[in-house]
Amino acid sequence: MKFDTPAGQNPTDRLAVIGQPHDRFEAKLKTTGTATYAYEHHDVVQNVAYGYILGAAIAKGRITSIDTRLADAAPGVLAVVTHRNAGPLGVGGFYVQRMLAAPEVDHYHQAVAVVVAETFEQARAASSLIRVDYARTTGRFVLAEQLDSAPVAPQMPFGGPTETHVGDFEPAFAAAEVKVDETYTVPDQAHAMMEPHATIARWDGDRVTCWTSIQQMNWGTRDLGLILGIPRENVRLISPFIGGGFGGKGTVQTDLVLAALAARVARRPVKIALQRPIMFNNTIHRPKTIQRIRLGASRDGKLTAVGHESWSGNLTGGRTEPTTLSTRALYAGPNRMTRVRLATLDLAEGNAMRAPGEAPGQMALEVAMDEMAEKLGMDPVEFRILNDTQVDPEDADRPFSSRPFVECLRTGAERFDWNERNARPGQVRDGHWLIGMGMAGAIRGAPIAKAGARVRLDRQGVVTVETDMTDIGTGSYTIVQQTAAEMMGVPLEKVVARLGDSSFPETPGSGGQQGAPSVTAGVYAACMKLREVIAQRLGFNAAEAEFIDSEVRSGNRSVPIIRAADDGDVLVEDSMEFGDLAKRFAIQTFGAHFAEVGVNAFTGEIRVRRMLAVCAAGRILNPKTARSQVIGGMTMGIGAALMEEMAVDKRFGFFVNHDLAGYEVPVHADIPHLDVHFVDEVDPVISPVKAKGVGELGLTGVAPAVANAVYNATGVRVRHYPITLDKFLDRLPAMT
The missing domain is CATH 3.30.365.10 (Aldehyde oxidase/xanthine dehydrogenase, molybdopterin binding domain)
Structure with a gap:
């Protein structure tokens, strides 16, 4: 059809x-x-052996020797798989490269060996007996040090330009009556899903069946077939339940590839679950971005120049973080420029994480919009409404299929009692707490x-x-x-x-x-x-x-x-x-997020007191499950605003806080009641069902709404996420 x-x-x-x-x-x-999750298919797979991945102890260099003799002789060991006996890998390019050090090491905790044994404990114990010698080379681990050498990214994920120009940005910005020119940083972030990456692999002749935790079957069968060098039709993946993914399980990860390799070498079904401490450096993450936003406006509040330049880093051959996507579509403005640069970094692969591009991009853009509204003396909601557009800002002949963005803004302002906000920062207090309100627009593509x-x-x-x-x-x-x-x-x-x-x-x-x-x-x-x-x-x-x-x-x-x-x-x-409807119309989802926070005037502790999301995503198929998705996105956005950061060891090139003890995410005590409202709309352009996705719209715009609320509470602008007390404590207003 x-x-x-x-x-x-x-x-x-x-x-x-x-x-x-x-x-x-x-x-x-x-x-x-x-x-039944990936690691739990006990009834359908018999005689299963256990695999344990040994990760590289360096971030850049090569393996000079691997001595597996003690591990081979250890109790219960069936096989030790390394690049020496893994067999030929296919033509999967970048995906092949990162699965197994062979013998080049591309990042810390890249797999160098898989031990297969009768029990998990035997495999883990034997892995400690493997002697690996390395020749370490100098790595690049700090994005800020690579900015001058970072070229414009060769391509955006899923296509599209990495550099765009409409009108003549530079002279328009230079001539603007009111300007914002600021730089914002979003750190490396982890998916931190509850279920770890896990796979059971079994070969039947030249066909492999894998019970695994993967989000996209079509990519998984394609990529695993390429890596193993077998036809795609010889790969079957089974994944009835997934305990969270957020993009981190979009396609093949090392558990899937190495379970299949290990099962082929050991001639037994093999199950592998990545231990939590190896997941952060072995698999993918949202990469750090450094973003420069330049906005120019006339005194009446109309944007005249919109510029967004962004830098991210990745392994050679990896993708960029498409942070400029939302800037290209959210607000009007005749003179526009966006540019995405990609540096080479020797950290674990940066890849898709919930709302890739839009989520970190709006963490910069929507704070810059707040800063511009303040310079203009305008209400942030009214400033956004003034700069609304019903056509693609980069193509005036391409209307939006539906765009109730203004309705989201006005509905949110009314439901949140936005008119009670004091526009002057640092003025509202509740005992020892400084109280502030902030908001942000939201957009996410509707593919x-x-x-x-x-x-x-x-x-x-x-x-x-x-x-x-x-x-x-x-x-x-x-x-x-x-x-x-x-x-x-x-x-x-x-x-x-x-x-x-x-x-x-x-x-x-x-x-x-x-x-x-x-x-x-x-x-x-x-x-x-x-x-x-x-x-x-x-x-x-x-x-x-x-x-x-x-x-x-x-x-x-x-x-x-x-x-x-x-x-x-x-x-x-x-x-x-x-x-070709998606070419004739700009198809997006829209929203508005409102937040109220309290900041302790003595300790700098930040507490989110209440939040509202107003979302427009076509027909809402199931209001109960959709609301749950938006609340999950809002929770994730609070984490991005206030606590999430993968800390890089700049000497040895790895993420230090690589577990759920050191990598902070929100818990129940951090989250107040979250309110969600759906705008009543259908979009007949997207499909006969007239529905769009909503799960990622629930995240985009949340973090900047919180950031803007913190500024309204304290009068201190923090442009480097997460907003932790060390970045503003010494600048808090004095308590009298």
């Missing part, structure tokens, strides 16, 4: 199931401990991609949907069930969703905020095909038939849908493909 014209009325508009606040399908499984599904109606009247879509805790099972139930006119309990198996029809998986709109469009396409077959079997005109209350109806005739399966199951498969 192809979607190339905006959607009209269709079965999803009934809203009998879609749009209703249903509980998550897998909630009971997770709360009772019966959901969508081809997605397929297989749908079956059986003799019990049960509709079963199969798709390789994954559920990383977002509620994918439930929205798939809702879509099928709505389309087929059956109760939700009559729909079974089977997800997370690469043998099912392909989707783009969970990532980039494209999972929900894509998979529901794929289910829509398959259900439309199923409706046609059922109507034909029951003697109806498919174009006129309605599917309601488990019946097919047309005119005065109705037949129970179950009758279509009297002679056997009805099985169809289809996918949704997309035309």
